Amino acid sequence: MSADSGTTRPSPPLPRDFVWGVSTSSYQIEGATQVDGRGPSIWDTHCRRPGAIANGDTGDVACDHYHRYQDDVALMRELGVRAYRFSVAWPRLLPRGRGPVNEAGLAFYDRLIDALLAANIEPWLCLYHWDLPQALDDLGGWTNRDSVGWFSDYAALVAHRYGDRVKRFATFNEPSVFTLFGYAFAWNAPAVGEPSAFHKAIHHVNLAHGATVDVLRSLVPAASVGCIHNRQPCFAAGNGPGDAEAAAKLDAYWNGAFPDPQILGHYPAAIAAVMEPWEQPGDLARICRRVDWFGVNHYGPIYARADAGAALGFAWADPPKDVPRSPIGWQVAPEAFRDTLLEVDRRYRLPVFVLENGAGAVEQPDAKAQVNDPERIAYLAAYTDALRAAREQGADVRGYFVWSLLDNFEWGSGYANRFGLVYVDYPTQRRIPKASAAWYARLIAGQPAAA
Numbered sequence: 363m364s365a366d367s368g369t370t371r372p373s374p375p376l377p378r379d380f381v382w383g384v385s386t387s388s389y390q391i392e393g394a395t396q397v398d399g400r401g402p403s404i405w406d407t408h409c410r411r412p413g414a415i416a417n418g419d420t421g422d423v424a425c426d427h428y429h430r431y432q433d434d435v436a437l438m439r440e441l442g443v444r445a446y447r448f449s450v451a452w453p454r455l456l457p458r459g460r461g462p463v464n465e466a467g468l469a470f471y472d473r474l475i476d477a478l479l480a481a482n483i484e485p486w487l488c489l490y491h492w493d494l495p496q497a498l499d500d501l502g503g504w505t506n507r508d509s510v511g512w513f514s515d516y517a518a519l520v521a522h523r524y525g526d527r528v529k530r531f532a533t534f535n536e537p538s539v540f541t542l543f544g545y546a547f548a549w550n551a552p553a554v555g556e557p558s559a560f561h562k563a564i565h566h567v568n569l570a571h572g573a574t575v576d577v578l579r580s581l582v583p584a585a586s587v588g589c590i591h592n593r594q595p596c597f598a599a600g601n602g603p604g605d606a607e608a609a610a611k612l613d614a615y616w617n618g619a620f621p622d623p624q625i626l627g628h629y630p631a632a633i634a635a636v637m638e639p640w641e642q643p644g645d646l647a648r649i650c651r652r653v654d655w656f657g658v659n660h661y662g663p664i665y666a667r668a669d670a671g672a673a674l675g676f677a678w679a680d681p682p683k684d685v686p687r688s689p690i691g692w693q694v695a696p697e698a699f700r701d702t703l704l705e706v707d708r709r710y711r712l713p714v715f716v717l718e719n720g721a722g723a724v725e726q727p728d729a730k731a732q733v734n735d736p737e738r739i740a741y742l743a744a745y746t747d748a749l750r751a752a753r754e755q756g757a758d759v760r761g762y763f764v765w766s767l768l769d770n771f772e773w774g775s776g777y778a779n780r781f782g783l784v785y786v787d788y789p790t791q792r793r794i795p796k797a798s799a800a801w802y803a804r805l806i807a808g809q810p811a812a813a
């Protein structure tokens with residue numbers, strides 16, 4: 363399958379050092395939320411809000427990765443991945459977010475990192491994939507400017523402990539998503555729905571990023587540091603008055619509010635005025651620190667429509683009815699992925715790593731206890747072709763990580779939507795590699811990736 367209609371010519375092979383990987387995150391897979399001294403996070407709280415999560419699911423057990431990490435590293439070894447991106451649960455290391463350190467929590471990531479290195483898999487450590495310690499949210503969370511110090515102190519702890527073995531660090535996963543969904547729309551934790559809280563959170567997360575880049579560089583001289591951005595084209599859902607403006611606004615928040623100040627030193631023009639009240643002299647220089655790469659998470663285009671009654675003046679909208687979609691309804695548009703990679707390369711001039719891409723489905727094993735997932739294979743084939751097309755057109759894309767290694771706790775949809783290359787039977791915790799896992803292993807091994 364070719365992403366570039368009209369091009370049937372095979373792409374040149376990827377360089378030998380191209381990084382194939384898989385990604386996960388702490389709250390989505392670890393479970394063991396009340397084990398070995400871990401403190402509560404805002405997601406533990408959110409899962410207990412009636413109606414917040416489909417089916418009343420929680421991350422209490424998830425994939426029980428906390429206890430089964432060795433099996434999961436063995437699965438990665440079978441896939442042949444060179445790299446694994448995971449996140450550290452801040453409340454596991456610092457149960458109250460700051461202050462007393464939890465040695466048992468630190469020891470867990472020692473074991474995980476050592477197991478990865480023994481399997482010749484490079485650890486890519488993300489400091490924040492949304493599980494803020496609840497004790498810090500009680501103080502205002504990201505709306506409190508003190509969060510900059512809380513976060514950089516936590517980063518220093520991580521760097522001291524693991525910096526001898528870990529060199530790849532991401533400050534944040536998808537800051538645009540957790541701030542918009544958590545502080546503006548109130549869909550995700552901490553479920554605050556207030557524009558001023560949203561704008562403060564944006565600014566403080568940016569400051570925390572800048573401060574943490576400095577901390578990581580000073581404590582881990584060989585550190586390779588970046589931030590992971592969810593980047594998708596934003597389209598108007600209709601032709602009504604204000605729809606194009608709504609899409610431009612969503613684009614500024616979603617695609618620009620973090621990478622622009624972090625890498626270019628300014629907020630996008632469309633939101634500069636609303637950010638100004640929270641800025642202090644010198645802030646943009648504190649935010650704009652040299653990074654080594656740009657992390658892209660990409661799934662498919664997103665849509666907005668005008669909504670005068672909405673606090674931000676726009677509303678999230680569904681894709682048009684007639685577009686190709688994944689089994690869970692997300693738009694499939696590999697050419698948009700290619701264009702996104704080209705655009706990121708041109709705008710930010712950094713090496714690009716795709717740190718999440720994948721397809722969700724509602725699945726179950728067949729009578730032979732196998733999981734055939736041709737739609738996921740088709741998606742991954744089309745998107746990796748699009749990546750090759752972007753490289754051929756000059757984008758400096760150096761790695762690709764599938765979301766996700768395992769089926770896991772998919773935020774508001776709980777366990778209903780599965781993104782794994784490996785099926786997880788939650789009642790027994792049995793792992794069953796899907797057909798897509800074999801497909802990905804062949805792709806990595808450089809064998810013909812027949813679907």
Ligand code: FCB
Binds near residue numbers: 387765781
């Ligand atoms: C991304 C998140 C990740 C996962 C995928 C499907 O936005 O970073 O945790 O939920 O979507």
